Amino acid sequence: MPTGSATRDQHGSKPRRQPDAGPAETGVRPFDRDEVGAFVRRLRGSFDDIYPGSWQIDWQNIPSPFRWYETADQVDLPPMPRQLVRGGTEQAATVARRGQLSWLGALLQASYGVAGIRWYPEGTAKSSPEQPVPVHRDSHYQLRRAVPSGGVTYPAECYVCTDGDAELAAGVYHYNATRHALARLATGRPPAGLAPPDGGVRIVLTIPLWKNYFKYGDFSYRLAALDSGTVVGQFALTARRWGWTCRVSLVGTEQPLLRGLGLDPSVEAAPVVLDVRPPATDTTGGGGSLPGDGTRLAAVPGLPWRGAMEMPDRSSGARRMHAACLAVAGETVDLPPIPLDGLPADAQLPAVASAPPSVADAWARTALGEQYRGTPVGIGDVATWSAEVLAPLDGSVPTHPRCLLIARSVSGLSTGAYLLHGDGRGLTRTAEGDFGALVQRCLFGSYMNFAQVPLIAVMVGAADVHCGPSGALAYRAQHLLAGVLAQRLSVAATRDGLSGHPVLGFVSGPLDDALGLATRGLTSLLLVGVGRYRRALYLESSTHPVATGGGGDS
Secondary structure (H helix, E strand, O other), rough: OOOOOOOOOOOOOOOOOOOOOOHHOOOOOOOOOHHEEEEEEHHHOOHHEEEEEOOOOOOHOOOOOOEOOOOEEEEOOOOHHHHHHHHHHHHHHHHOOOOHHHHHHHHHHHHHHEEEEEOOOOEEEOOOOOOOOEEEEEEEEEEOOOOOHHOOOOOEEEEEEOOOOOOOOOOOEEEEEOEEEEEEEEEEEOOOOOOOOOOEEEEEEEEOOOOOOOHHHOHHHHHHHHHHHHHHHHHHHHHHHOOOOOEEOOOOHHHHHHHOOOOOOEEEEEEEEEEEEEOOOOOOOOOOOOOOOOOOOOOOOOOEEEEEEEEOOOHHHHHHHHHHHHOOOOOOOOOOOOOOOOOOOOOEOOOOOOOOOOOHHHHOOOOHHHEEEEOOOEEEHHHHHHHHHHOOOOOOOOOOOOEEEEOEEEEEEEEEEEOOOOOEEEEEEEEOOOOHHHHHHOOOOOOOOOOOOOEEEEEEEEHHHHHHOOOOHHHHHHHHHHHHHHHHHHHHHHHHEEEEEEEEEEEEEHHHHHHHOOOEEEEEEEEEEOOEEEEOOOEEEEEOOOOOOOOOOO
């Protein structure tokens, strides 16, 4: 049932509803501790556990993959300069000196802009161990970004808060990715919680609960957290490549942020904020406020926006789990540490030197899990990717979750499951054997060729993270951080001409037992298959002429 009232426009989308006062007044009862546990167990189960027999994808209720504010002034952003697509700190410093509008345009386009259009004239080529000959689906196209997203829904929305400079007025903005522009929602200095660091910007990522609910039901709650993590990972990867600061902060109290953005906290989450600043930024103060603004605070009015469809029912697990997050709000999100000290080193990855991947690598990323080949990968490559996965994340976020490697065809490493140490080199064997067939049986989608992929990375976390003081908040945060690691791994693999395919749709119980995770109080959060692949039958056009690449065997 939708909240508030709205009418459809001629395209079937709806204007934004007025913010509700809160869960109590909208009739959404938060999950209690036991209900949170039951919800978590259900989402770790089989396809039939998650989806009742009568469940169907709601194809009549598909929202737009983009939100747009139809009455807001649009501030066009400069496109990312050519030299930055594969460039590093020197090229980024040149762009930063031009002003905030210039460097912000480059950052947003590199991290969450539309990166290309992929067209499948024959449909997607699908194959599996049971059906090795490619089969095809209906012709379709996709607007692609630098990050993976379940069902190509891209649930995260990007809001930008700035004190401004000579190029850009101080205020609160929404990133319009289709136009590569900022929709100005309010002018003036952003209020507390939205205020950016000196000379930088604060980026708030929000997740509308309805964005991918039509396709995944309650499972969309877990999927959206991972998807938002990949966006965080791409912002952080871009900043690291360019030598900029990108401080990541998990949000414990999100209602003030959402209301400050003019959004409804009962149907939208704000799990994370990013504070970004180039080192060359002038910190002498803002200069972009409009004449007469002085130091007044920006206040976002109820501007209409389009792109939404029906909200999840108030009794749905996704709504009630989100309400549980609001109910346990606090200053910090508590995540239990996963100690790796003192574990035996059953194997060792070689020492490697690795530069952060470029924006072009992220834009060339592909996810072709249905077309994996069994070509072995080298242990040196695995070491390079592991170094990227474990690169420090700027901010107060704990080192969490962890990465387990299932080596199936890795030159120089015996088959088995290995827990990666915090130094990025030591490996503790948690189980011996080839687990490709087991992973394949646990997948919801049988067409994924994980029985043949040479390496499977499993992002793992504390199985009972939701039982701590942060409850549902910690569960969401743990999945978000798993998404960060998945993005890092996928882009690093792309740089070396391989595919990294993140998959969430699987039954975790059999894997946790067989891989030796359950006895350690851990659980599998996300699978990433890494390997070479057979080219699909598709045409792709990038939005930047030099952001091409990718690879695999042909």
